[in-house]
Amino acid sequence: MARTTGSDGEKTEAAVREAAVNLIARFGYEAMSMRQLAAEVGVQAAALYRYFPTKEELLFTLMREHMEGLATAWEAARPADADSAQLLSAYVRNHIAFHIERRHATHVSNMELRSLSPERLTQILRMRTAYEKELRAILRDGDETGAFSIDDTGLTAMALIQMMTGVIVWFRPGERLSIAEVTATYLSMTMRLVGGKIDGREEKNVHEHAQLRA
Amino acid sequence: MARTTGSDGEKTEAAVREAAVNLIARFGYEAMSMRQLAAEVGVQAAALYRYFPTKEELLFTLMREHMEGLATAWEAARPADADSAQLLSAYVRNHIAFHIERRHATHVSNMELRSLSPERLTQILRMRTAYEKELRAILRDGDETGAFSIDDTGLTAMALIQMMTGVIVWFRPGERLSIAEVTATYLSMTMRLVGGKIDGREEKNVHEHAQLRA
DNA sequence: GAATTAATTGAACGTTCGTTTTATTGTTGC
DNA sequence: GCAACAATAAAACGAACGTTCAATTAATTC
Numbered sequence: 001m002a003r004t005t006g007s008d009g010e011k012t013e014a015a016v017r018e019a020a021v022n023l024i025a026r027f028g029y030e031a032m033s034m035r036q037l038a039a040e041v042g043v044q045a046a047a048l049y050r051y052f053p054t055k056e057e058l059l060f061t062l063m064r065e066h067m068e069g070l071a072t073a074w075e076a077a078r079p080a081d082a083d084s085a086q087l088l089s090a091y092v093r094n095h096i097a098f099h100i101e102r103r104h105a106t107h108v109s110n111m112e113l114r115s116l117s118p119e120r121l122t123q124i125l126r127m128r129t130a131y132e133k134e135l136r137a138i139l140r141d142g143d144e145t146g147a148f149s150i151d152d153t154g155l156t157a158m159a160l161i162q163m164m165t166g167v168i169v170w171f172r173p174g175e176r177l178s179i180a181e182v183t184a185t186y187l188s189m190t191m192r193l194v195g196g197k198i199d200g201r202e203e204k205n206v207h208e209h210a211q212l213r214a
Numbered sequence: 215m216a217r218t219t220g221s222d223g224e225k226t227e228a229a230v231r232e233a234a235v236n237l238i239a240r241f242g243y244e245a246m247s248m249r250q251l252a253a254e255v256g257v258q259a260a261a262l263y264r265y266f267p268t269k270e271e272l273l274f275t276l277m278r279e280h281m282e283g284l285a286t287a288w289e290a291a292r293p294a295d296a297d298s299a300q301l302l303s304a305y306v307r308n309h310i311a312f313h314i315e316r317r318h319a320t321h322v323s324n325m326e327l328r329s330l331s332p333e334r335l336t337q338i339l340r341m342r343t344a345y346e347k348e349l350r351a352i353l354r355d356g357d358e359t360g361a362f363s364i365d366d367t368g369l370t371a372m373a374l375i376q377m378m379t380g381v382i383v384w385f386r387p388g389e390r391l392s393i394a395e396v397t398a399t400y401l402s403m404t405m406r407l408v409g410g411k412i413d414g415r416e417e418k419n420v421h422e423h424a425q426l427r428a
Numbered sequence: 429g430a431a432t433t434a435a436t437t438g439a440a441c442g443t444t445c446g447t448t449t450t451a452t453t454g455t456t457g458c
Numbered sequence: 459g460c461a462a463c464a465a466t467a468a469a470a471c472g473a474a475c476g477t478t479c480a481a482t483t484a485a486t487t488c
Contacts, residue, residue, distance in 0.1 A: 217484045
């Protein structure tokens with residue numbers, strides 16, 4: 001047999017991407033076989049090669065588009081005229097929302113970096129670094145203007161990223177906490193971490209302020 | 215050929231463990247082949263099966279001993295008579311020291327859980343949960359006695375664990391910061407996160423206090 | 429120094445892997 | 459309705475995988 005009735009390239013490619021993200025997130029890139037992926041899509045393994053030349057290229061595509069999506073989401077979410085606290089707030093909100101929404105893709109992008117060739121690894125890491133650089137800039141600005149009080153902006157940025165991204169490890173939709181509640185608590189913790197102050201009010205008010213906006 | 219001069223079972227097994235931790239941390243469990251591991255040790259692949267019946271058993275052994283080591287280290291580091299701040303301080307110090315010292319083993323224990331059979335996965339997760347439970351208890355006690363001021367102890371515990379364990383992602387010995395400096399900053403950030411207070415002094419002093427002890 | 433045990437080699441087993449090739453069929457444009 | 463094209467199936471490729479087995483030699487025991 002050959003072409004099946006109703007087959008459509010675009011639909012198949014989309015199905016491959018989605019199945020690949022789920023399988024890689026669950027079993028890992030090396031553990032997922034092309035035959036397993038094909039079976040999940042409902043197709044023969046050879047058909048996958050019409051859309052992705054190699055297995056690694058498939059992985060790279062998934063990661064690159066995930067990182068591009070993250071950058072795009074932040075560009076859209078970043079407020080134009082905002083003080084440091086508002087910027088940081090927007091960054092945290094966007095980061096948590098994006099990562100909860102794409103738990104599996106995030107897992108893939110974080111855990112399978114070692115399966116990329118050096119050049120592709122560099123490319124992904126460059127995108128990640130650029131994204132993290134935005135956070136460092138926000139923290140540095142806020143520290144210099146007195147909105148924050150930070151010991152080490154580099155370390156604080158890394159700690160914040162790890163803390164926020166860590167949400168996907170334990171968060172499951174529909175359990176004890178809603179996304180809004182989780183976001184509110186993480187905003188509160190973020191403001192504590194950076195020693196945030198607003199208009200001279202003390203820290204506790206910052207938390208309440210952050211929670212109201214979440 | 216057969217047995218080689220100077221061969222010693224104990225030494226070979228130790229060499230296998232060490233090589234396995236490094237290879238799995240670098241390439242991943244699935245990507246590491248038994249032949250690759252054997253070559254690293256300087257032995258034929260068949261020789262590995264004298265010490266570990268299967269590849270998965272080898273992985274499980276590495277993980278279990280890592281978790282046992284973590285529990286043992288905390289038992290030894292936990293102060294007998296201490297208030298909440300001191301307990302938390304000891305927990306953070308021990309956690310960071312242990313994980314920096316065993317970066318590769320930590321990477322393996324965190325990233326390769328999905329390669330374990332369900333029963334073995336359960337066993338490792340039980341050990342991890344027990345360890346994290348200690349932190350939650352410290353946070354809850356401190357919150358109830360007023361030493362800390364925490365919104366959600368469960369979330370704060372997870373955030374702290376993610377933040378601290380994340381050190382191994384970027385920390386490299388001999389770079390910008392020493393272990394002591396990193397620990398001091400993380401202690402400071404920890405006390406901020408839990409809203410730590412000592413004798414009614416305000417938060418900033420807690421940080422300085424923590425840094426002096428690091 | 430012979431017998432026993434410990435440690436390892438080298439070859440082989442069956443399976444699965446990513447990928448390629450070729451043929452075949454559905455779909456589309458004229 | 460016929461050519462051109464798109465999308466797939468089916469089979470096969472060599473390589474690599476985890477693992478087993480028999481043979482062999484070093485170390486130990488008595």
